[in-house]
Amino acid sequence: MSSHESEPRPLLLGGPALGLRLIVLAAMAAGLMVADHRQHHLAAIRDAIATLAYPIQWALSAPVQAWDAMRESFATRTRVEAENVKLASDNLVLRLKLLRFESLEQENRRLRAVRESSPRAVQRTLVAEILRVDLDPYRQRVLVNQGARAGVFRGQAAIDANGIFGQVTRAGPVSAEIILITDPEHAIPVQVNRTGARSIALGTGRSGLLSLPYLPQNTDVIVGDLLVSSGLGGVYPPGYPAAKVTSVVRDPAQPLLAVEAEPLAGLDRVPEVLLVWFDNAIVEPEPEQEDQPPATAPPPGAAP
Numbered sequence: 378m379s380s381h382e383s384e385p386r387p388l389l390l391g392g393p394a395l396g397l398r399l400i401v402l403a404a405m406a407a408g409l410m411v412a413d414h415r416q417h418h419l420a421a422i423r424d425a426i427a428t429l430a431y432p433i434q435w436a437l438s439a440p441v442q443a444w445d446a447m448r449e450s451f452a453t454r455t456r457v458e459a460e461n462v463k464l465a466s467d468n469l470v471l472r473l474k475l476l477r478f479e480s481l482e483q484e485n486r487r488l489r490a491v492r493e494s495s496p497r498a499v500q501r502t503l504v505a506e507i508l509r510v511d512l513d514p515y516r517q518r519v520l521v522n523q524g525a526r527a528g529v530f531r532g533q534a535a536i537d538a539n540g541i542f543g544q545v546t547r548a549g550p551v552s553a554e555i556i557l558i559t560d561p562e563h564a565i566p567v568q569v570n571r572t573g574a575r576s577i578a579l580g581t582g583r584s585g586l587l588s589l590p591y592l593p594q595n596t597d598v599i600v601g602d603l604l605v606s607s608g609l610g611g612v613y614p615p616g617y618p619a620a621k622v623t624s625v626v627r628d629p630a631q632p633l634l635a636v637e638a639e640p641l642a643g644l645d646r647v648p649e650v651l652l653v654w655f656d657n658a659i660v661e662p663e664p665e666q667e668d669q670p671p672a673t674a675p676p677p678g679a680a681p
Contacts, residue, residue, distance in 0.1 A: 524553050542644065557584070559582065562580065565606065566608070567607055569622075571602050577589070587640060603622075605617055624636065
């Protein structure tokens with residue numbers, strides 16, 4: 378081997394002093410650990426190293442955090458949009474239910490008022506919903522959803538919460554036609570509630586007007602008087618409110634007054650009416666029988 382060739386470099390901690398160097402390094406490490414544990418000399422160094430390493434750690438973790446944040450943002454937005462759609466749908470359903478509840482509450486109030494307005498002469502009642510309205514000047518009638526199957530009959534009285542509505546003119550199996558008191562073909566016997574003067578209220582073909590053409594000039598009637606059914610005719614029992622006098626014209630040249638009245642029933646605005654059965658039956662008292670002494674049996678052996 379030539380002399381100009383260089384000898385190979387010794388390895389780290391190589392050579393015969395390998396064990397000694399390992400012992401020295403281990404002793405230095407143990408000394409540093411003991412000194413750091415007791416006197417905390419290396420805490421400042423660790424803090425400085427951590428401060429210098431923080432930007433590197435932040436730079437390495439920033440993309441991962443940004444991706445997680447963006448994914449969470451999209452997930453939150455999707456969840457919020459879905460919740461908003463569901464809440465909007467639920468809100469619509471609740472609003473519809475609230476409207477229905479308000480409608481039912483108003484209907485209950487109307488029906489309660491109708492029933493409370495019925496006197497004790499009413500034997501049975503039936504609520505009928507108005508299906509069709511015909512209010513032209515020559516025909517004032519409505520169609521209701523109750524008919525002969527429910528016991529409705531021709532000539533039956535119909536009322537609402539405020540007064541007399543009309544009477545049944547035709548009763549089919551499942552529906553019936555009611556003529557209003559304002560129909561030109563309708564007439565109702567009435568009397569002035571204040572004085573008891575009787576007359577007949579005729580329909581005029583207008584939903585808010587009745588005519589009383591048969592009152593003499595000397596009749597005591599004024600604007601504001603209440604007209605109630607007189608009970609004549611057998612359709613309406615006495616005492617039911619029918620109309621209120623709105624006009625009284627006294628012409629000395631005429632033998633009769635010109636009186637107009639406004640019906641109290643909501644002929645053009647109520648959604649249901651009450652069909653009523655009146656208890657007009659008159660119970661005749663049974664004839665009294667003369668008291669007779671009880672028959673006694675004949676004594677034994679007596680002739681018959």
